Amino acid sequence: xxxxKIDGLLxxxxxxxxxxxxxxNAVLKDPDSVAIRYAFAFPDVYEVGxxxxxSRILYDIINKREDALCERVFTPWVDMADLMRQExxxxxxxxxxxPIRGFDMLGITLQxxxxxxxxxxxxxxxxxxxxxxDRTWDDPIVxxxxxxxxxxxxxxxxxxxxxxxxxxxxxxxxxDVVKACKAEGVSRQECLRRLSRLRGVYVPSLYExxxxxxxxxxxxxxxxxxxxxxxxxxxxxxxxxAEYPESVIVPFMEIVHDRIxxxxxxxxxxxxxxxxxxxxxxPVRERSVEHILDLAKKLIDETGYEEITLxxxxxxxxxxxxxxxxxxxxxxxxxxVALSLPSLRLDSNLKQTLEETQKVRKxxxxxxxxxxxxxxxxxxNKGITEENLTSSVxxxxxxxxxxxxxxxxxxxxxxxxxxxxxxxxxxxxxxxxYFETPxxxxxxxxxxxxxxxxxxxxxxxxxxxEPQDTIEQFEEKxxxxxxxxxxxxxxxxxxxxxxxFLEAVFARGDRRTADALEAAWRLGCRxxxxxxxxxxxxxxxxxxxxxxxxxxxxxRRREKDELLPWAFIDAGVTQQYLWxxxxxxxxxxxxxxxxxGCQGCGLKRFEGACEGR
Amino acid sequence: xxxxxxxxxxxxHLGLLDLQRTMQRALRRSNLPVAYSKGFNPHMVxxxxxxxxxGIAGDAELLDVxxxxxxxxxxxxxxMNRVLPPALQASRVRLVDDRFPKVSxxxxxxxxxxxxxxxxxxxxxxDVPAFLxxxxxxxxxxxxxxxxxxxxxxxxxxxxxxxxxxxxxxVLEARVSFVEQATLKPDxxxxxxxxxxxxxxxxxxxxxxxxxxxxxxxxVPLIDL
Numbered sequence: 001x002x003x004x005k006i007d008g009l010l011x012x013x014x015x016x017x018x019x020x021x022x023x024x025n026a027v028l029k030d031p032d033s034v035a036i037r038y039a040f041a042f043p044d045v046y047e048v049g050x051x052x053x054x055s056r057i058l059y060d061i062i063n064k065r066e067d068a069l070c071e072r073v074f075t076p077w078v079d080m081a082d083l084m085r086q087e088x089x090x091x092x093x094x095x096x097x098x099p100i101r102g103f104d105m106l107g108i109t110l111q112x113x114x115x116x117x118x119x120x121x122x123x124x125x126x127x128x129x130x131x132x133x134d135r136t137w138d139d140p141i142v143x144x145x146x147x148x149x150x151x152x153x154x155x156x157x158x159x160x161x162x163x164x165x166x167x168x169x170x171x172x173x174x175x176d177v178v179k180a181c182k183a184e185g186v187s188r189q190e191c192l193r194r195l196s197r198l199r200g201v202y203v204p205s206l207y208e209x210x211x212x213x214x215x216x217x218x219x220x221x222x223x224x225x226x227x228x229x230x231x232x233x234x235x236x237x238x239x240x241x242a243e244y245p246e247s248v249i250v251p252f253m254e255i256v257h258d259r260i261x262x263x264x265x266x267x268x269x270x271x272x273x274x275x276x277x278x279x280x281x282x283p284v285r286e287r288s289v290e291h292i293l294d295l296a297k298k299l300i301d302e303t304g305y306e307e308i309t310l311x312x313x314x315x316x317x318x319x320x321x322x323x324x325x326x327x328x329x330x331x332x333x334x335x336x337v338a339l340s341l342p343s344l345r346l347d348s349n350l351k352q353t354l355e356e357t358q359k360v361r362k363x364x365x366x367x368x369x370x371x372x373x374x375x376x377x378x379x380x381n382k383g384i385t386e387e388n389l390t391s392s393v394x395x396x397x398x399x400x401x402x403x404x405x406x407x408x409x410x411x412x413x414x415x416x417x418x419x420x421x422x423x424x425x426x427x428x429x430x431x432x433x434y435f436e437t438p439x440x441x442x443x444x445x446x447x448x449x450x451x452x453x454x455x456x457x458x459x460x461x462x463x464x465x466e467p468q469d470t471i472e473q474f475e476e477k478x479x480x481x482x483x484x485x486x487x488x489x490x491x492x493x494x495x496x497x498x499x500x501f502l503e504a505v506f507a508r509g510d511r512r513t514a515d516a517l518e519a520a521w522r523l524g525c526r527x528x529x530x531x532x533x534x535x536x537x538x539x540x541x542x543x544x545x546x547x548x549x550x551x552x553x554x555x556r557r558r559e560k561d562e563l564l565p566w567a568f569i570d571a572g573v574t575q576q577y578l579w580x581x582x583x584x585x586x587x588x589x590x591x592x593x594x595x596x597g598c599q600g601c602g603l604k605r606f607e608g609a610c611e612g613r
Numbered sequence: 614x615x616x617x618x619x620x621x622x623x624x625x626h627l628g629l630l631d632l633q634r635t636m637q638r639a640l641r642r643s644n645l646p647v648a649y650s651k652g653f654n655p656h657m658v659x660x661x662x663x664x665x666x667x668g669i670a671g672d673a674e675l676l677d678v679x680x681x682x683x684x685x686x687x688x689x690x691x692x693m694n695r696v697l698p699p700a701l702q703a704s705r706v707r708l709v710d711d712r713f714p715k716v717s718x719x720x721x722x723x724x725x726x727x728x729x730x731x732x733x734x735x736x737x738x739x740d741v742p743a744f745l746x747x748x749x750x751x752x753x754x755x756x757x758x759x760x761x762x763x764x765x766x767x768x769x770x771x772x773x774x775x776x777x778x779x780x781x782x783x784v785l786e787a788r789v790s791f792v793e794q795a796t797l798k799p800d801x802x803x804x805x806x807x808x809x810x811x812x813x814x815x816x817x818x819x820x821x822x823x824x825x826x827x828x829x830x831x832x833v834p835l836i837d838l
Binding site: 010026250302304305336 | 642668698739816
């Protein structure tokens with residue numbers, strides 16, 4: 001009956017393929033043959049969620065278990081969500097179109113703050129009570145993980161347990177615990193208690209926060225014995241031993257990253273001070289060339305895809321990249337497989353590798369400069385120079401590329417107008433480099449796409465104590481940028497500061513921000529990351545309703561000794577290291593890549609981390 | 614290679630481009646000796662006998678693929694079914710000469726099975742004989758550019774109806790023209806029939822069940838031509 005109703009809805013929505021399921025390599029298991037039915041949710045639309053590598057890994061890991069199955073769910077787009085409410089259709093899984101509420105576990109991945117209202121939307125559409133304390137065994141255990149779980153507090157009320165760190169480990173361990181609890185018939189509360197004892201698992205209902213008069217956090221303590229005071233992140237020490245999918249779902253509709261995606265390394269040791277991923281995914285771990293080649297072959301055979309991307313935070317840092325690229329091109333040229341290399345840094349020695357990959361397809365090159373002057377790049381420890389950029393684009397133009405993307409941030413700590421002018425200066429130099437390249441070798445149609453986003457200070461970075469620029473400051477700087485970025489051949493894009501402001505609130509929010517989040521969702525906010533859906537007025541109304549002051553979270557400077565809402569998490573990097581880095585930052589002192597010498601970030605405390613260094 | 618496959622209910626919303634991409638990927642995975650076009654950006658030489666609209670399921674759709682090497686019908690069928698998702702499984706393969714005219718050119722009529730739901734299904738079904746008894750059935754055919762009044766009676770070759778009293782449904786079986794100047798879409802047929810029966814358009818599921826050519830004035834499955 002439900003299946004027919006769903007089928008009827010699909011006639012009436014845009015992009016029905018989002019809800020269709022039935023793709024190549026989707027895993028269909030008999031629900032009666034397993035002990036745990038796990039629904040995995042990405043809180044955005046299908047084509048975004050299906051592009052996420054981590055979800056693919058966990059889908060594979062769960063489905064490899066004999067005693068469990070994993071089915072997918074995404075946030076229905078607004079047209080579908082409204083129809084579902086109107087027709088009383090509960091949120092359903094793609095594989096078997098079963099109600100999500102009937103699953104044993106619901107895993108939600110937290111990739112960006114602006115997806116938080118979509119989590120409430122998912123829970124509500126599923127008929128699962130929004131608040132953890134209102135749930136019973138008729139509801140799944142709701143677990144969330146991903147980078148945003150490193151400050152879980154804004155979601156504390158809605159999530160039963162958070163998984164912190166590499167998901168491969170606690171996904172399996174939490175399944176074991178829930179399975180045992182269900183078999184033994186223990187209470188849901190007892191199940192949560194047992195989950196809290198797993199490494200890397202945080203059960204917010206077992207902790208209590210109190211606040212000072214000035215609004216800062218006073219204390220944060222477990223409410224019962226046996227619940228750890230510090231939650232230590234999980235870490236996979238050896239990527240070659242970690243499970244990696246050898247077959248992935250091939251969607252019918254085009255998705256954002258529609259290709260084979262192989263993670264070649266995890267973590268980054270460059271130490272860019274604005275970058276949360278570079279801190280929380282430490283240490284650097286590489287997958288071996290043999291393993292990657294083996295995965296590539298299997299995945300090409302299993303999917304029929306015509307493109308492979310080698311992904312990581314910084315693929316240019318992969319030790320054997322030239323050898324790997326060469327081998328991949330040689331082995332799969334006959335199958336017309338193209339190779340794309342995202343996240344390359346300019347200072348990697350890439351010329352030959354680029355020449356290899358362009359044999360098959362030419363895409364645009366992206367350079368993340370992040371800041372306009374050397375001084376500011378030193379502040380944020382982005383160890384690239386103008387010379388790196390100009391020589392690299394020079395090489396690229398000479399090899400036939402004509403399309404270049406430049407990424408910058410503004411609103412960075414210590415920033416002045418001079419730093420903004422540096423952005424225009426760099427863009428002009430790229431244009432000049434193109435025209436200096438002889439006409440006989442350069443490709444036609446220069447395109448320099450330059451984008452500047454508003455800086456958002458994140459937890460577990462050296463800038464976690466820093467205020468974000470106010471919306472007014474951002475707007476003023478934006479005006480200036482638009483004025484100076486009128487350069488022939490350059491297209492300039494910027495991001496709305498309102499979205500970045502909210503991102504900053506929830507990135508460093510405490511438990512009290514959960515009320516504002518819920519109020520915003522009740523006022524109709526969802527898909528806040530989508531410009532056409534974003535309603536800043538509703539958000540401000542939600543803050544006013546709940547008495548939450550967003551500026552307190554976004555625009556306030558924190559003192560060194562302030563108890564931060566996320567301080568109970570051991571993310572590997574220590575608070576002492578982060579503060580040391582902060583002090584170096586404001587003096588524009590750089591810190592070298594730790595592969596060239598240990599900087600004492602704290603990861604060496606973890607077993608198996610930084611081996612051989 | 615002519616590949617006869619189903620477009621199952623759960624994937625009936627697939628559009629032509631998505632289906633095309635899916636078939637290309639399946640062909641790549643199948644390791645069959647698929648022929649590529651010459652030129653700077655080689656692509657597989659393949660086409661559907663007839664594009665099936667999004668929202669309509671199909672029992673026996675036809676994909677025409679050029680091969681460049683030796684293989685057998687059994688091998689092709691097994692290879693494709695290994696790589697196609699359950700909702701797009703193939704039922705038959707026929708290897709034909711490349712000189713064969715494009716299969717789509719031989720298409721004359723198609724069969725639809727239209728399942729009507731709801732209270733008026735029965736009344737519509739019972740109106741079929743009277744509907745067919747008309748010498749002329751005028752209906753408005755809409756295209757992107759224009760609306761034209763056409764007589765659709767000659768395009769209806771067969772139309773029967775059966776009522777399932779218990780399920781509150783009726784099933785229409787229709788064979789209609791499918792050639793360039795005279796293609797009768799199932800929704801236009803339904804519109805005209807409901808207008809005649811003075812009934813609201815009910816909820817209906819449409820499946821295309823056969824693609825047919827013609828030999829000596831008789832319908833013959835396209836794949837057998």
